[in-house]
Amino acid sequence: MSWAIEINNLNVWYSDKHILKDISFKVPKNIIFAIMGPSGCGKSTLLRAMNRLLELNPNAKVKGQVKINGIDVYNDNVDITWVRRQFGMVFQIPNPFPHLSVYDNVALGPKLNGLVKNKKQLDELVKHALQQAYLWDEVKNDLKKPASMLSGGQQQRLCIARALALKPKIILMDEPTANLDPVASSKIEELMLELKENYTIIIVTHNSQQAARISDYVAFLYMGKLVEVGETSTVFTKPRHELTEKYVVGKIG
Amino acid sequence: MNKRKLKDKIMLGVISLLAIISAIPILMIIINIYAEGLKYVNLSFLINFPPPPIGGKVGGIGPALVGSLILMSLALVIGGCIGFFTGLYLSEFSHTRLAQYAQLFLQIMVEFPTIIIGLFAYSILVAPLKRFNAFAGAFALSIVIIPYIALNVREAYKSIPHSLKEAAFSLGISHSKVYLKVLLSTARRGVLTALLIGMAKAAGETAPLLFTILGATFLYFEGLDQPINAIPLLIYNFASSPYERWHQVAWGASAVLLSIILAIFIISRLVIKEVRM
Ligand SMILES: Nc1ncnc2c1ncn2[C@@H]1O[C@H](COP(=O)(O)OP(=O)(O)OP(=O)(O)O)[C@@H](O)[C@H]1O
Numbered sequence: 001m002s003w004a005i006e007i008n009n010l011n012v013w014y015s016d017k018h019i020l021k022d023i024s025f026k027v028p029k030n031i032i033f034a035i036m037g038p039s040g041c042g043k044s045t046l047l048r049a050m051n052r053l054l055e056l057n058p059n060a061k062v063k064g065q066v067k068i069n070g071i072d073v074y075n076d077n078v079d080i081t082w083v084r085r086q087f088g089m090v091f092q093i094p095n096p097f098p099h100l101s102v103y104d105n106v107a108l109g110p111k112l113n114g115l116v117k118n119k120k121q122l123d124e125l126v127k128h129a130l131q132q133a134y135l136w137d138e139v140k141n142d143l144k145k146p147a148s149m150l151s152g153g154q155q156q157r158l159c160i161a162r163a164l165a166l167k168p169k170i171i172l173m174d175e176p177t178a179n180l181d182p183v184a185s186s187k188i189e190e191l192m193l194e195l196k197e198n199y200t201i202i203i204v205t206h207n208s209q210q211a212a213r214i215s216d217y218v219a220f221l222y223m224g225k226l227v228e229v230g231e232t233s234t235v236f237t238k239p240r241h242e243l244t245e246k247y248v249v250g251k252i253g
Numbered sequence: 254m255n256k257r258k259l260k261d262k263i264m265l266g267v268i269s270l271l272a273i274i275s276a277i278p279i280l281m282i283i284i285n286i287y288a289e290g291l292k293y294v295n296l297s298f299l300i301n302f303p304p305p306p307i308g309g310k311v312g313g314i315g316p317a318l319v320g321s322l323i324l325m326s327l328a329l330v331i332g333g334c335i336g337f338f339t340g341l342y343l344s345e346f347s348h349t350r351l352a353q354y355a356q357l358f359l360q361i362m363v364e365f366p367t368i369i370i371g372l373f374a375y376s377i378l379v380a381p382l383k384r385f386n387a388f389a390g391a392f393a394l395s396i397v398i399i400p401y402i403a404l405n406v407r408e409a410y411k412s413i414p415h416s417l418k419e420a421a422f423s424l425g426i427s428h429s430k431v432y433l434k435v436l437l438s439t440a441r442r443g444v445l446t447a448l449l450i451g452m453a454k455a456a457g458e459t460a461p462l463l464f465t466i467l468g469a470t471f472l473y474f475e476g477l478d479q480p481i482n483a484i485p486l487l488i489y490n491f492a493s494s495p496y497e498r499w500h501q502v503a504w505g506a507s508a509v510l511l512s513i514i515l516a517i518f519i520i521s522r523l524v525i526k527e528v529r530m
């Protein structure tokens with residue numbers, strides 16, 4: 001079996017604080033992989049360690065391996081911008097570039113990374129990404145309007161389109177529905193189920209019900225340690241670890 | 254009305270009064286300068302040579318106006334570039350030793366007496382050439398405005414929400430493109446304001462020009478290695494002369510200078526408004 005991502009003995013420190021402790025797991029391709037755990041356990045840190053976004057924080061120190069297609073993203077010969085393009089990332093608070101138009105938000109990445117040859121290609125790419133994010137029909141007449149005019153749920157789907165436009169293999173989502181109402185949230189969840197046909201999705205959530213609802217595999221993180229990882233159905237019905245059991249029934253978190 | 258509300262009201266009244274009082278000097282300066290100077294200002298005043306000390310018409314401040322515009326543009330190009338990139342560095346690499354020292358240094362530089370900067374420019378660009386020259390003046394003005402621009406650009410970039418920086422970097426865009434193509438448009442309001450503050454400063458400074466450009470009163474631009482005049486220096490020279498005629502020119506020039514500064518100020522306010530929408 002080939003894996004979308006393999007993590008070996010990953011450790012992260014912020015200054016001297018040991019945040020992630022010896023994390024190892026593998027993510028199969030074309031599935032939804034959920035990372036759940038109580039607030040502050042290191043979920044966002046783990047996600048940012050995968051695409052090396054963590055390095056925006058000068059105090060962060062990483063040790064260990066994160067492999068995509070057998071390549072360790074922390075290898076000295078690997079270009080950090082290449083690493084980041086292998087992942088699409090969606091954040092907890094929808095963060096489109098508010099002063100840019102709907103179109104430009106999606107077009108920016110491909111344009112600045114030189115992925116398209118001409119305007120026509122770019123138009124098609126933008127349209128396709130917006131269609132994939134189930135946003136096209138709602139915004140096709142407002143492509144020139146600033147992104148800040150969209151509703152929260154639409155903004156989040158715009159961010160998904162922005163991530164998809166770079167044609168990544170893996171999509172990282174950091175609590176993508178935490179700031180949305182139930183209707184907008186369920187739209188995003190449906191969208192994720194659709195996207196896993198073509199992508200591997202890693203989603204952070206501190207909502208164990210969401211993990212149970214949508215994920216195929218789940219990892220449970222507690223105070224920087226990986227407590228349990230496995231198929232979602234197994235982890236939720238026959239957890240091996242007492243902590244996991246407490247968490248899934250809502251006694252922790 | 255209860256006692257506490259009354260107290261609040263009185264407090265508010267006193268504060269408002271003080272605010273008004275502190276604005277009075279500015280208003281009086283503006284009124285005074287326009288009352289004394291505006292009557293000399295017309296198109297030919299902006300173009301003509303200054304008058305001889307005695308006799309003749311009021312003339313104009315053409316060379317000084319041209320000189321000021323040249324010095325301002327040069328200072329803005331030199332000081333603007335250096336100040337912008339310094340400010341960007343201060344904001345985005347604020348954890349480095351270098352940035353911490355640079356920031357401290359710039360904060361001291363803001364408080365530097367500008368006459369010392371003029372003297373410095375004299376010692377390295379005027380004395381060796383044995384000639385006052387426009388470039389030395391522009392150089393001195395650049396140094397004066399660099400800390401203002403750098404510290405304001407730093408604020409502009411610092412004010413960008415971290416989530417937008419993360420979004421930009423997550424797209425796999427290189428550092429330089431993130432800062433100059435994505436985030437600059439987010440920070441453009443602050444960056445423009447920084448440049449305008451620098452421009453206003455360059456327009457009004459006198460001390461850095463005293464030892465550098467001479468204030469060649471009867472010459473338009475002759476080259477960067479030649480003497481040149483500037484409005485603040487003309488005001489200084491003419492106002493301290495014993496001639497009535499030159500005093501009149503100095504008043505007129507003050508009105509022009511004030512208008513330039515006010516125009517820059519109004520533009521910077523409009524920029525803020527425009528971008529806010
Ligand atoms: N920039 C930082 N500097 C220092 N410590 C940090 C920083 N960011 C996060 N931390 C700490 O690292 C730990 C893990 O944070 P992280 O954001 O990864 O947790 P999380 O599981 O995503 O939590 P949440 O569910 O609240 O989002 C926390 O204890 C947090 O206080």
Ligand SMILES: [Mg+2]
Nearest residue numbers: 043044045174
């Ligand atoms: Mg988090």
